[in-house]
Amino acid sequence: MTNCILCKEDLKPEEGQLIWRGDDCRVILVNDPDLPGFCRVIWNRHVSEMTDLSHGERDHLMTLVFAVEEAIRHVMHPDKINIAALGNMVPHIHWHVIPRFKDDAFFPGSAWSIKTQETPAISLEARRKKVQELPTAIRVAIAELA
Amino acid sequence: MTNCILCKEDLKPEEGQLIWRGDDCRVILVNDPDLPGFCRVIWNRHVSEMTDLSHGERDHLMTLVFAVEEAIRHVMHPDKINIAALGNMVPHIHWHVIPRFKDDAFFPGSAWSIKTQETPAISLEARRKKVQELPTAIRVAIAELA
Numbered sequence: 578m579t580n581c582i583l584c585k586e587d588l589k590p591e592e593g594q595l596i597w598r599g600d601d602c603r604v605i606l607v608n609d610p611d612l613p614g615f616c617r618v619i620w621n622r623h624v625s626e627m628t629d630l631s632h633g634e635r636d637h638l639m640t641l642v643f644a645v646e647e648a649i650r651h652v653m654h655p656d657k658i659n660i661a662a663l664g665n666m667v668p669h670i671h672w673h674v675i676p677r678f679k680d681d682a683f684f685p686g687s688a689w690s691i692k693t694q695e696t697p698a699i700s701l702e703a704r705r706k707k708v709q710e711l712p713t714a715i716r717v718a719i720a721e722l723a
Numbered sequence: 724m725t726n727c728i729l730c731k732e733d734l735k736p737e738e739g740q741l742i743w744r745g746d747d748c749r750v751i752l753v754n755d756p757d758l759p760g761f762c763r764v765i766w767n768r769h770v771s772e773m774t775d776l777s778h779g780e781r782d783h784l785m786t787l788v789f790a791v792e793e794a795i796r797h798v799m800h801p802d803k804i805n806i807a808a809l810g811n812m813v814p815h816i817h818w819h820v821i822p823r824f825k826d827d828a829f830f831p832g833s834a835w836s837i838k839t840q841e842t843p844a845i846s847l848e849a850r851r852k853k854v855q856e857l858p859t860a861i862r863v864a865i866a867e868l869a
Binding site: 658659 | 771772773774781782785789792793796803804805806807808809810811812814823830831832833835836837
């Protein structure tokens with residue numbers, strides 16, 4: 578769709594980084610100052626809902642989402658993983674895969690809830706450093722699916 | 724786990740209604756005053772993350788989640804479906820499957836965001852009436868999977 582930002586596949590460097598792109602999906606490392614390691618798995622074609630996809634397509638997408646979850650857990654050791662497909666603002670299927678920590682800005686709320694705290698700078702810095710390992714870890718996790 | 728509310732499987736009538744229970748999962752119709760049709764698909768056993776499940780278990784759970792999505796779309800005709808597995812407060816796998824409407828209390832934010840508006844009473848009433856068809860629609864959708 579011409580007015581859909583996820584159809585355009587434009588990604589400004591300040592928004593994030595394309596980590597992997599396949600025929601059907603792509604994986605973005607989101608540049609979120611409060612939640613390092615936040616990734617997004619996007620279906621390339623414009624489709625609104627998971628149940629608009631065929632069963633095979635759903636499986637393929639969820640397999641990628643869980644590969645990203647696996648890589649995030651391996652690299653970041655979060656206290657919890659959050660996974661969500663919302664799309665109220667951009668109704669083009671995309672999954673948020675977010676490592677959550679007990680001291681992160683929104684914990685224990687959702688990543689879309691009110692900020693509850695400031696993460697200690699030293700923790701944030703350590704996580705941002707760890708995130709540098711994430712693109713390779715995700716690519717390896719996806720390669721191992723084949 | 725003894726202190727996990729989702730392990731206990733207690734459900735007060737004011738919290739919601741058990742719609743379906745299988746060996747591995749159960750489906751709850753949540754009693755949310757602002758979001759009629761809000762459902763929860765809960766893994767019965769205490770497990771924190773999707774990637775703690777085997778591949779077969781993940782597939783089984785997601786198939787149920789999408790069956791619930793299908794039934795919700797069929798009955799409620801929402802503007803968008805939101806699906807999320809968060810679990811920051813209760814780290815026991817449960818999926819929220821939420822029909823969203825442009826005039827609902829949180830749109831276009833997440834169901835965990837700040838309220839943006841009051842839904843017109845007449846719309847809420849119509850949706851609450853529709854929800855009465857949902858338990859049967861979900862049971863049928865799940866039965867058709869077998």
